[in-house]
Amino acid sequence: AQTVTQSQPEMSVQEAETVTLSCTYDTSESDYYLFWYKQPPSRQMILVIRQEAYKQQNATENRFSVNFQKAAKSFSLKISDSQLGDAAMYFCAYRSMPNTGNQFYFGTGTSLTVIP
Amino acid sequence: NAGVTQTPKFRVLKTGQSMTLLCAQDMNHEYMYWYRQDPGMGLRLIHYSVGEGTTAKGEVPDGYNVSRLKKQNFLLGLESAAPSQTSVYFCASSYWTTAYGYTFGSGTRLTVV
Numbered sequence: 001a002q003t004v005t006q007s008q009p010e011m012s013v014q015e016a017e018t019v020t021l022s023c024t025y026d027t028s029e030s031d032y033y034l035f036w037y038k039q040p041p042s043r044q045m046i047l048v049i050r051q052e053a054y055k056q057q058n059a060t061e062n063r064f065s066v067n068f069q070k071a072a073k074s075f076s077l078k079i080s081d082s083q084l085g086d087a088a089m090y091f092c093a094y095r096s097m098p099n100t101g102n103q104f105y106f107g108t109g110t111s112l113t114v115i116p
Numbered sequence: 117n118a119g120v121t122q123t124p125k126f127r128v129l130k131t132g133q134s135m136t137l138l139c140a141q142d143m144n145h146e147y148m149y150w151y152r153q154d155p156g157m158g159l160r161l162i163h164y165s166v167g168e169g170t171t172a173k174g175e176v177p178d179g180y181n182v183s184r185l186k187k188q189n190f191l192l193g194l195e196s197a198a199p200s201q202t203s204v205y206f207c208a209s210s211y212w213t214t215a216y217g218y219t220f221g222s223g224t225r226l227t228v229v
Contacts, residue, residue, distance in 0.1 A: 009156070035217050045206065045220035091158060095217075103149065103174065104218060108158040 002027045002094050006107035013082045014115050020067075021077045021110045023092030033095045034068070034075045035104070040088040048090070051075065079112075087114045118142050122207050122221035129197045129228045137192040137224050139207030145219070146212045148190035149174075150182060152203040153223070159206065165190055166212075197228045 003026045013019035025034070036048040051059045051068050059066050063083075067076045079086055092107040120141045129135055139148065146167055151159040151174075161174030163182040171182045179201060181193045190209075194201060204225050208218035 004158075037217075043204065043223045045208075045218070047217045050217060093217075103161055103164055104159075106151075106158040106160075108156055 002029075002032075002096060002105045004092055004094050004105050004107040006090075006092055006110050008110045009108070010111045010113070012113040012115055013079070013086075015082055015084060017082055018078060018080045019082055019112065021079075021090050021092075021112070023075045023077070023107055025073050025075065025092075025094045025105075027073065027094065027096070029096050031096075034066075035093040035095065036064070036066070036075075036077045037091045037093060037106075038086075038088045039091065039109075040085075045091075049077070082114050084114050084116065087112055120207055120209055120219050120221040122205075122224050124224060125222065126225050127227070129194075129226065131197060131199060131228060133197050134193070134195050135197065135226075136194075137205055137207075137226075139190045139192070139209075139221055141188055141190075141207075141209040141219070143209065143219065144187070145209035146187075147210045148184065149208045149210075149218070150180070150190065150192045151206045151208065152176065153206060154203050162192065162205075197226075199228045202226060202228045 005024045032053045034051045038046045038048050049061045063080045065078045089109045093104045123138045149164040150162040160176050165171045165184040168187040183191045207221040
């Protein structure tokens with residue numbers, strides 16, 4: 001089974017600054033998708049960004065971008081111009097293709113605090 | 117469009133009691149999943165379903181049963197609740213194609229005393 005590791009249980013960033021959350025994964029597959037999910041105190045899981053493994057170009061969604069290093073099996077999330085609303089738990093997730101059930105494998109999460 | 121709806125949102129059970137969590141989605145998704153979320157452990161898959169009438173075990177299936185009699189509904193049952201099942205439970209659904217992420221419900225906080 002695939003494993004996803006988030007080595008930073010907690011991170012903090014000053015408002016308007018940039019922060020990078022780390023994620024590594026272990027897989028023998030060549031094709032897959034990677035995702036970052038945000039979970040604010042409301043508990044709702046919100047998709048932040050996704051990356052197709054066959055694409056070399058890093059995904060970007062407004063202030064959120066990823067640094068995808070396929071050979072290193074690394075998938076970090078960069079949040080630029082951090083805002084108070086970015087405070088949340090962030091989960092990195094791996095989804096293989098094809099896979100019976102197409103299930104996700106999640107990391108243990110990084111709790112991000114934004115300091116005013 | 118409601119997305120994924122979980123009921124109830126909160127529940128307190130006594131050890132040995134039974135209950136059913138309901139997940140309903142209105143997006144015509146083929147796949148549905150039940151996860152539990154515990155501090156420091158991320159989300160772990162309990163059971164999943166790839167279509168109406170089919171279910172399969174995930175990483176932590178013991179103590180739970182599921183049913184998917186209708187495509188839009190996925191039920192999670194606890195036959196005899198134990199304190200170790202105190203957790204936040206999430207239902208999710210998705211299309212069969214891997215490119216899409218999950219759509220999550222808002223979670224159920226279950227406490228077993």
